[in-house]
Amino acid sequence: MAPRLTLRRAGAEDIRFVMAVEATPGHDAFINQQAEAEHAAQLASPAFAYFIAEAEAAPVGFAILSELTDRRGNHCLKRIAVAQPGRGFGTPLFNAVTDWTFANTAAHRFWLHALASNGRALHVYQREGFTIEGRLRQARPRPDGSREDLIILSLLRPEWQALRRRAA
Ligand SMILES: CC(C)(COP(=O)(O)OP(=O)(O)OC[C@H]1O[C@@H](n2cnc3c(N)ncnc32)[C@H](O)[C@@H]1OP(=O)(O)O)[C@@H](O)C(=O)NCCC(=O)NCCS
Numbered sequence: 001m002a003p004r005l006t007l008r009r010a011g012a013e014d015i016r017f018v019m020a021v022e023a024t025p026g027h028d029a030f031i032n033q034q035a036e037a038e039h040a041a042q043l044a045s046p047a048f049a050y051f052i053a054e055a056e057a058a059p060v061g062f063a064i065l066s067e068l069t070d071r072r073g074n075h076c077l078k079r080i081a082v083a084q085p086g087r088g089f090g091t092p093l094f095n096a097v098t099d100w101t102f103a104n105t106a107a108h109r110f111w112l113h114a115l116a117s118n119g120r121a122l123h124v125y126q127r128e129g130f131t132i133e134g135r136l137r138q139a140r141p142r143p144d145g146s147r148e149d150l151i152i153l154s155l156l157r158p159e160w161q162a163l164r165r166r167a168a
Pocket residue numbers: 027030031079080081082083084085086087088089090091092113114115118119120121123124127
């Protein structure tokens with residue numbers, strides 16, 4: 001059974017936790033790290049929303065939404081990560097931010113991208129109903145000078161409504 005998580009909006013006091021999770025060994029292969037000042041500027045921007053997932057009152061992961069001011073209803077999950085992958089926290093966090101987005105914004109298309117090598121994330125996103133839209137070939141440079149494909153996925157509002165109706 002999925003662990004019980006609560007989702008809350010993050011404040012400036014949560015930036016350190018976000019940065020600590022970004023710096024988790026192994027995460028650097030899949031997510032970027034940002035400086036404290038960049039996080040603070042994003043946190044203060046209406047285009048972004050930061051969330052913290054908690055289990056038993058302790059933070060276990062975060063998610064950052066972007067493009068929330070897009071007038072065409074395309075909102076983005078910029079980053080999602082948990083401190084301890086593989087414990088079942090990422091799936092409810094992912095679903096909670098998806099629900100928040102469709103319930104609290106005019107999003108029609110909620111989208112994200114993942115590195116082609118990120119099998120765990122791609123598995124979770126597709127299992128939870130997201131569709132692969134395409135592949136940005138060699139879009140992401142690696143530290144060793146090679147390049148990797150990015151996979152674009154999305155969920156549309158009618159698809160989200162149908163998924164949650166089925167789950168009810
Ligand atoms: C992606 C992430 C948020 C998912 O959260 P999580 O807590 O690890 O995910 P869960 O434990 O809920 O589920 C993991 C699923 O992936 C599967 N999995 C694990 N490794 C896998 C792999 N290499 N390939 C395919 N599936 C894999 C597990 O079997 C499980 O699926 P199942 O429940 O259907 O068996 C988390 O792994 C994470 O923070 N990763 C590092 C940062 C990152 O990659 N962020 C996403 C950037 S796009």
